[in-house]
Amino acid sequence: MIVTVTMNPAIDKTVEIGHLIPGGLNRIHKVEYDAGGKGINVSKTIRELGGGSIATGFLAGNAGRTIESVLKDRGIQSDFVWVDGETRTNTKVLEDNGEVTELNEPGPEITPDQLDELLARLEGYAGDGVLFVLAGSIPSGISIDIYEKIIRLLHKKGAKVLLDADGCMFRQALDAGPDIIKPNRAELEEFMGIDYRASDRDLLKTARQLLGKGVDTVAVSMGKSGAMFVRDGYEVRCPALNVKAHSTVGAGDAMVAALAYSFDTKNGDENTTRICMAASAGAVTTIGTKPPARELVDELMEQVIIEKIGE
Ligand SMILES: Nc1ncnc2c1ncn2[C@@H]1O[C@H](COP(=O)(O)OP(=O)(O)OP(=O)(O)O)[C@@H](O)[C@H]1O
Numbered sequence: 001m002i003v004t005v006t007m008n009p010a011i012d013k014t015v016e017i018g019h020l021i022p023g024g025l026n027r028i029h030k031v032e033y034d035a036g037g038k039g040i041n042v043s044k045t046i047r048e049l050g051g052g053s054i055a056t057g058f059l060a061g062n063a064g065r066t067i068e069s070v071l072k073d074r075g076i077q078s079d080f081v082w083v084d085g086e087t088r089t090n091t092k093v094l095e096d097n098g099e100v101t102e103l104n105e106p107g108p109e110i111t112p113d114q115l116d117e118l119l120a121r122l123e124g125y126a127g128d129g130v131l132f133v134l135a136g137s138i139p140s141g142i143s144i145d146i147y148e149k150i151i152r153l154l155h156k157k158g159a160k161v162l163l164d165a166d167g168c169m170f171r172q173a174l175d176a177g178p179d180i181i182k183p184n185r186a187e188l189e190e191f192m193g194i195d196y197r198a199s200d201r202d203l204l205k206t207a208r209q210l211l212g213k214g215v216d217t218v219a220v221s222m223g224k225s226g227a228m229f230v231r232d233g234y235e236v237r238c239p240a241l242n243v244k245a246h247s248t249v250g251a252g253d254a255m256v257a258a259l260a261y262s263f264d265t266k267n268g269d270e271n272t273t274r275i276c277m278a279a280s281a282g283a284v285t286t287i288g289t290k291p292p293a294r295e296l297v298d299e300l301m302e303q304v305i306i307e308k309i310g311e
């Protein structure tokens with residue numbers, strides 16, 4: 001069983017404009033709305049891949065009701081804690097050259113009781129064979145060590161955790177030894193404390209260090225430069241697939257979904273790598289943060305090139 005946890009869901013409003021003029025009048029020629037937030041995107045992609053998950057986290061207001069109904073229409077079970085206020089709307093400004101400017105809102109305020117309610121629900125789902133996906137930012141009212149706390153809580157119950165978080169939350173959560181992580185290049189560079197572009201060798205070295213902290217699998221996503229997958233006895237790098245990019249937002253979530261789906265279906269290392277590369281490339285071809293279709297993922301899996309790395 002997979003449970004996705006989105007503490008801070010969002011309606012993603014993708015607006016397409018020719019070229020963004022900061023400080024000027026920008027006319028939008030297309031608008032697209034999606035039920036988003038990282039864990040929710042993961043649930044949507046798992047569904048497309050043919051798997052199932054329970055989506056949980058916090059929802060609020062009309063935007064929250066819209067998200068809940070989108071999930072229902074897609075056949076995704078949801079169990080959110082309802083809070084006051086309004087789930088955020090995140091605006092993604094997509095220019096003709098493919099560049100995306102993201103304007104992400106902070107999200108509603110969460111009270112200690114509401115957080116306790118979510119933790120109780122997570123504990124209720126936890127057990128052997130259950131994978132929790134903790135993904136994305138946290139709304140106000142919640143401290144940055146929350147992912148660390150949740151990982152410890154879930155591990156006590158025998159569950160596994162896939163973490164996709166950035167900054168301090170990523171660093172702090174590592175102390176609890178998440179089982180699978182998917183940092184992108186920038187997140188890993190920040191973790192390494194470097195302000196230059198890390199080489200593959202640097203990234204590999206850091207990924208190996210993370211394995212030493214109790215992490216079982218590290219997937220480093222590197223945008224159009226591809227990805228690296230590192231676990232004990234399996235170290236590979238894959239160039240990105242050649243696809244017609246529309247919006248890269250959510251590509252990382254599709255990779256997380258493929259990792260979770262692979263864990264749940266006990267896919268081997270090579271198949272996991274293939275489906276991760278294919279699902280993430282497929283997500284790049286879709287409008288807004290829509291998941292890639294399974295048929296496309298199957299086609300793209302054939303094109304994945306897996307290069308062994310390591311010394
Ligand atoms: N232009 C592209 N062409 C092909 N594949 C791509 C492209 N951009 C991203 N990908 C695929 O998607 C994966 C994830 O991308 P990226 O590293 O940008 O994730 P991310 O930063 O976590 O994204 P997000 O937070 O927006 O979901 C890459 O490892 C790659 O496989």
Ligand SMILES: O=P(O)(O)OC[C@@]1(O)O[C@H](CO)[C@@H](O)[C@@H]1O
Pocket residue numbers: 008010011012035036037038041090102104135136137138249250251252253289
């Ligand atoms: O503000 P966060 O939680 O870090 O990221 C939220 C978000 O940008 O992530 C998804 C894409 O990965 C979008 O659906 C959503 O708007």
